[in-house]
Amino acid sequence: MEQPRVALGSLDTLWFQVGGTVCNLACTHCLVSASPTNRTHDTMTLEQVRPFLEEAVGLGVKEYYFTGGEPFLNPDMEAILCETLRVGPATVLTNGLLLDRRRCARLRGLADGAEYSLDLRVSIDGYDAASNDPIRGSGTFERILKGLRNLVSAGLNPVVTVTEVCDGAGSRAGRERFFELLKQHGIDKPRLKILSVFHLGAEVQRGGAYESWQRLTPADAEGRGWDHLQCSSCRMVTGRGVWVCPILVNEPSGRMGQTLADTLTDFPLTHQACWTCHAEGVSCRT
Amino acid sequence: MTKIPDHRGLATWGERLVPIDEFARASAAHGRRLDDTRRAAAVNEFHAEAFDDTPVEGPFGRVAVFGGAYSNHLALAALLADARNREAEAVYCLGDLGGFGPAPEQVRPLLEQGDVRCIQGNYEVSLAAAEDDCNCGYTDPRDNHFAELSYAYTARNCGDSFRAWMGRLPLRRRILVGSRELLLVHGSPRQVNEFLFRSTTPVAFLEVLLERYRCDGFLCTHSGLHWSKHLPSGRDVINVGVIGRPANDGRPAVWYTLLEARGSELRVEFVPLTYDHPRLAREMRAERLPEEFVETILTGWWTTCLEILPAKERAASRY
Numbered sequence: 001m002e003q004p005r006v007a008l009g010s011l012d013t014l015w016f017q018v019g020g021t022v023c024n025l026a027c028t029h030c031l032v033s034a035s036p037t038n039r040t041h042d043t044m045t046l047e048q049v050r051p052f053l054e055e056a057v058g059l060g061v062k063e064y065y066f067t068g069g070e071p072f073l074n075p076d077m078e079a080i081l082c083e084t085l086r087v088g089p090a091t092v093l094t095n096g097l098l099l100d101r102r103r104c105a106r107l108r109g110l111a112d113g114a115e116y117s118l119d120l121r122v123s124i125d126g127y128d129a130a131s132n133d134p135i136r137g138s139g140t141f142e143r144i145l146k147g148l149r150n151l152v153s154a155g156l157n158p159v160v161t162v163t164e165v166c167d168g169a170g171s172r173a174g175r176e177r178f179f180e181l182l183k184q185h186g187i188d189k190p191r192l193k194i195l196s197v198f199h200l201g202a203e204v205q206r207g208g209a210y211e212s213w214q215r216l217t218p219a220d221a222e223g224r225g226w227d228h229l230q231c232s233s234c235r236m237v238t239g240r241g242v243w244v245c246p247i248l249v250n251e252p253s254g255r256m257g258q259t260l261a262d263t264l265t266d267f268p269l270t271h272q273a274c275w276t277c278h279a280e281g282v283s284c285r286t
Numbered sequence: 287m288t289k290i291p292d293h294r295g296l297a298t299w300g301e302r303l304v305p306i307d308e309f310a311r312a313s314a315a316h317g318r319r320l321d322d323t324r325r326a327a328a329v330n331e332f333h334a335e336a337f338d339d340t341p342v343e344g345p346f347g348r349v350a351v352f353g354g355a356y357s358n359h360l361a362l363a364a365l366l367a368d369a370r371n372r373e374a375e376a377v378y379c380l381g382d383l384g385g386f387g388p389a390p391e392q393v394r395p396l397l398e399q400g401d402v403r404c405i406q407g408n409y410e411v412s413l414a415a416a417e418d419d420c421n422c423g424y425t426d427p428r429d430n431h432f433a434e435l436s437y438a439y440t441a442r443n444c445g446d447s448f449r450a451w452m453g454r455l456p457l458r459r460r461i462l463v464g465s466r467e468l469l470l471v472h473g474s475p476r477q478v479n480e481f482l483f484r485s486t487t488p489v490a491f492l493e494v495l496l497e498r499y500r501c502d503g504f505l506c507t508h509s510g511l512h513w514s515k516h517l518p519s520g521r522d523v524i525n526v527g528v529i530g531r532p533a534n535d536g537r538p539a540v541w542y543t544l545l546e547a548r549g550s551e552l553r554v555e556f557v558p559l560t561y562d563h564p565r566l567a568r569e570m571r572a573e574r575l576p577e578e579f580v581e582t583i584l585t586g587w588w589t590t591c592l593e594i595l596p597a598k599e600r601a602a603s604r605y
Contacts, residue, residue, distance in 0.1 A: 021298065062488060088488035116486065117596040262320050262325065
């Protein structure tokens, strides 16, 4: 059968796997199986990030996202943010465990000194320790909340991300429960992002793999094209090159080139994860 | 509790564990590695100029531009008087005539009598096509709830003739202010419902967009907050703000934009408009519009559509 292919219409969103696959947690649903010892992708230095920022400016990138692993394990993370905020808005996806008061104060300083917005996106996977900790690790619920409180005390308003492994998170009632939880912890302008589950990496063991029918065909594009997919406007940089999107970094066939210019071309939607983005309207952007 | 896996020396290729060198080799074998000439060609092709044959209107010495009337006929009347006093040669509206405020048909005679030159916003696109959604693109259920209320009210109260009139409006215009050719759009040159806020719209992004659309600048609205950037290339991007509701700054005033040719330069002035906002609040209550909307008109603080605000703009917000 003919392979569906997605064109790159514009390069709006540039991701950096700046924490590699190295993490101080090993969440059971992690789509890149990040762990303290996973160096499938290593952390990126400022020197590695810089040429991509320069290339991105020439291509008119609109926003920058940083993920891992845990980005704040990377000693260059704040320096990378400082350089990025000179050219555009930045968002860091973090598990919140390294958000102590001093780091939050420094991040506030970075945010205040920048023309562009800085967002911290903190992951939590339950309404309480009983639902969160089996996914993210023992004692993490309280530690995440402490990180959130530290951000709020520093005057930063986080975005809280919950995956749908958390029962009912995407429902109206589930959202209300999270808003209530965040209000109890001093977040009076709550921002919540609910993310679909990708059946990749560690999640395959926890929740199972994709079923064979969950795959895109050219017919799925009829009447709407592929412009709703994030890969029509994003790329992901890791220490090993440029990948099509943040989801497929542990698939060698998701790699598109060495520089951004190499990746200004279309991509075959042959991965089963592509089905999730299409069927559930997923965007990893905030 | 789950055991932390040991990945030393191993890579996670999908859900499989393989020696890390194997993953590195397999990755390096995928993707393109163009030489410098072909990279430059790829970038050039990516920046291909957009086709745009919009006729150019003008030249003007001074024009008034506004967006987001949101059925606020009182602010629109105040704007037309103010623009006349300031000797604007033409008045342009960047779309979103309805939504939020009361009795949407009331703005039409004002637009016609004031000879206002309009383009379609996402509201006009949706109403003219009788769609069941305003296409603002909210994902938060609370924001969506109010967006739906607002759109359903406007749709109920817009007659066929007004909808057909909306459908005949162009999606963009081009004007000459002095020697500067400016593109007029609702969201952005490439998308009618793109939100462009000051803190999330990089200069480099704007330069590339303007290069593609071959103009000296563009004017937009949609996000509801006014700002301007004078770019290193000398071009200008101006979000003209909206006159339908205040700018989330604790003041009931609404904002429009005056553009003036000063030699080869463009002078941009954001004009706060005071109008009889308590009267608008009474009219909204009489139409049983949500009290949350009325509060915004009276206090100047947004109570809905907050999810779209970037970190900086949200930090300056009451809610």
